[in-house]
Amino acid sequence: MIKAGIDLGAGSIRIVTEEDGVVFDEASMIAIDEKGNCLAYGNEALEMKGVTDPQVRVLSPMHDGRMDFELLGKLFDQLFYQLKLFRMFRKTVFVLSYPSGLKPEDVEQLKEQLLKMGAWKVYSDQEIWVSAIGARLDVSLPVASCVLNMGERSCDIAVFSRSRIRKQAKSADAGLRVKSAIRHWLRENRQLTVSELTLEKICRQLGCVTPRPHPKQMEISGISTANRAVRREIITENDIAQALGPLCEEWALWIARFLRSLEPDQQQDVRMRGIVSCGGTMKLAGLSAYLQSVLGCPVYVTEDPAMTVTDGLSILISRME
Structure with a gap:
């Protein structure tokens, strides 16, 4: 059996397998000609952005929270062939992590697309949940655990307890801003x-x-x-730092509003246990310390914030029987 995880972000796609770890980590972009044929994908396609040839279009399968399934299918075709994720006499199982802004019907269509391409089974969950797993939090505890995921094009915060998301919020694009x-x-x-x-x-x-x-x-x-x-x-x-000052203040106010919306016991848990943060935007120097000083509670950053979701996928596929 081939076990693979797909971290489907709006800015990048990462694919991890049980056998080889991370096997693809590039931009979520595809370059096509006037007939719709794939010319390049990933970082190679990104480098073609802005070319003057009117017959070449460089596009992202996910834009403004919407999924272009035709483009994504072309991208998957290239990736799966390159990575040999479908092989004779072997079943392929995918674990899919997707942005929280994706509509439920789009998630189901995406799973159906993978099944039609040859997957045996497809499991999925939104990236804030997979982030918690990648951060190695025990979300089954009765106390509240808070996770902040600030990626390139997503910004989510959630409180977990007893293996459920108790409250969740989404802000505007983080890294793009x-x-x-x-x-x-x-x-x-x-x-x-x-x-x-x-x-x-x-x-x-x-x-x-x-x-x-x-x-x-x-x-x-x-x-x-x-x-x-x-x-x-x-x-x-x-x-x-001067350029990003107003934006950081806006983020801090958004997180503070979310914390105030929690139940009193959840607020107390977060004040005591802190916020675990991840996502590429958390690599900005001094951001966690700034948020901690404004919010008045500990803010921890995972070991490799940009790869936390991918780490969560690796953990999930390793647990599969």
Whole structure:
């Protein structure tokens, strides 16, 4: 039997197998020609975004909470063939993690699509639940456990107890808003527009939410909004902290409202036991400490926040008989 987990995020797709661990971790993108044929997928397709050829379209199967099943089918066809997930005389079982914003009918259609492609069985649950498993929380306890998942295009928080989600909330896109805030700050304060790749580098190298006494810096290039000329600028971690300040405050207020909506005993449990956080956005330096100072309760970050959902899938497929 082949056991595989699919972490179906809006920004990326990760596939993990029992035998080999993570076998695919790339952008959820596919490039197609005018006839609908697949030209590239994953990071290769992402690199083609913005090409001037009108016959080439680079698309994501999931956009604005909606699923394009035709595109997803083309992407799955390529992935499953590359990874050899369907083989003669072997049954393939999938465990699927999906964003909480996906409609129940879309989830069922997605499972049906996988079954028609050759899967023997398909199990599924939303990524906030799989995050709790990946964080190795014992959600069967009678006390409340709180999980915050801040991914690239999803931001969810939930309280678990006795193996159930007791309360849950969803906020606007997390990681995408980080890039949007930095883009806005550069335009307003440096009169500069930059590429998506430059924004990625800024987040990775200077991602910070609180000022530092000795901030790191980097040189970036972009297009001047004044004269459309190419210009270089030096920016620092403290610039990014200034750009992200209002967004972090908004996140903290949203989490605080969620905590206030809990039952008194649940609030007490979370104050005592803290919030376990994961998702790629939690890699921003100082974010967990900032949230902890504002919320007044411990905020813990999983060992590898960007891979917590994938870790949860690995745990689930290892438990299958």
